[in-house]
Amino acid sequence: MASKRTKKPKASAPRKRKNFLLRGAILFGAGVLLCVGGTAGFGGHDYTRPGPLAVGQDVVIPHGGYASTAAVLQNSGILADDWWHGTLFHVAVVLTRHNGQLHAAEFHFPAGVSLQETLWILRHAKPVLHRLTIPEG
Numbered sequence: 040m041a042s043k044r045t046k047k048p049k050a051s052a053p054r055k056r057k058n059f060l061l062r063g064a065i066l067f068g069a070g071v072l073l074c075v076g077g078t079a080g081f082g083g084h085d086y087t088r089p090g091p092l093a094v095g096q097d098v099v100i101p102h103g104g105y106a107s108t109a110a111v112l113q114n115s116g117i118l119a120d121d122w123w124h125g126t127l128f129h130v131a132v133v134l135t136r137h138n139g140q141l142h143a144a145e146f147h148f149p150a151g152v153s154l155q156e157t158l159w160i161l162r163h164a165k166p167v168l169h170r171l172t173i174p175e176g
Contacts, residue, residue: 082127089151092117097167102143105132108161117148117157124154131158138162 098115100108109128112118118128131154132141138158144166148157 082130085124085127086131086154089153090117090157091119092148092150092152095147095149097145097147099145100141100143100161105129105141108141112157115148117152118154128154131155142166 093116096115096117098111098117100111105128109118109125112128113120113125118124135158139162141158141161146160146164147167148160152160
């Protein structure tokens with residue numbers, strides 16, 4: 040007696056749909072991870088890259104929040120004046136907040152200061168001192 044060949048049962052429609060959704064979710068997750076990783080890598084590169092400041096400059100950092108500090112730094116040319124560097128400043132301040140708080144004072148920023156060095160100056164540097172001589176009489 041010859042054996043009969045049996046056909047392999049085809050996957051049902053709900054199973055095909057489940058596999059399709061699973062593949063789609065995996066591809067979407069991989070795409071999100073790729074975007075997040077690329078953004079983090081680019082941000083890390085910009086965090087340590089020299090900034091646009093051509094010559095050393097004294098800048099007065101007023102009391103206020105991170106937004107006002109970022110605006111002053113961008114207006115004075117220490118940070119590039121665009122959305123990316125403003126956002127990167129906010130993210131860097133939040134991620135490095137364990138290093139200390141930002142201080143309001145007049146600070147000296149050297150030429151080509153990076154964002155990492157800028158945050159160190161805002162947290163740990165001594166303010167600029169101005170000498171004043173008052174004559175007697």
